[in-house]
Amino acid sequence: MSHPMQPEAVITASAPAPVGPYNQAVKAGGVLYCSGQIALDPSTGLMVGAGDVEAETRQVLSNLQAVLEAGGSSPGQVLRTTVFLADLGDFARVNAIYAELFSDGVSPARACVEVAALPKGARVEIDCIALAV
Numbered sequence: 001m002s003h004p005m006q007p008e009a010v011i012t013a014s015a016p017a018p019v020g021p022y023n024q025a026v027k028a029g030g031v032l033y034c035s036g037q038i039a040l041d042p043s044t045g046l047m048v049g050a051g052d053v054e055a056e057t058r059q060v061l062s063n064l065q066a067v068l069e070a071g072g073s074s075p076g077q078v079l080r081t082t083v084f085l086a087d088l089g090d091f092a093r094v095n096a097i098y099a100e101l102f103s104d105g106v107s108p109a110r111a112c113v114e115v116a117a118l119p120k121g122a123r124v125e126i127d128c129i130a131l132a133v
Contacts, residue, residue, distance in 0.1 A: 012070035015063040016040035032071040032132035037063040038122035053090045057097040073132040078108040084125040088114040
C-alpha cells in the first residue's frame with residue numbers, strides 16, 4: 001500500500017489509453033487529478049461522433065466517468081472541471097449534456113475556454129479534479 005501523499009497512477013481499460021506520456025489520472029492525498037478526455041472509443045482507440053459535438057461530449061463524459069470510478073471517485077465528488085472547446089459556439093449543446101452528468105449535489109467549479117485545436121481533431125476535451133477514497 002502506498003503512502004496517502006505518494007502519487008499513484010490510475011489506469012483503466014474502460015477509458016482510452018493516453019495518446020502521450022501521461023496517465024489517465026493521478027491520485028494523491030485523497031484527490032484525483034484526471035487528465036483531459038477526448039471522444040476516443042476505449043475499445044478501438046478511434047474518435048467517435050464524426051464531428052458531432054453532442055456525440056463527442058457523451059463519449060468524453062463516459063471516458064471521464066470510467067477514470068473517476070477507476071480512481072475511487074464519482075461525478076458527485078468532482079470539485080473542478082475544465083472544458084476545452086474547438087468552437088465556443090458549441091457551448092450550449094455541450095453544457096446541456098455536461099449538466100446531465102453533474103446534476104446531483106453540488107455542481108463542480110468550472111472553466112470553459114475555446115482553443116485553437118485539440119488532439120485528434122476533437123471538438124471537446126474535459127479534465128477534472130475530484131475527491132477520491
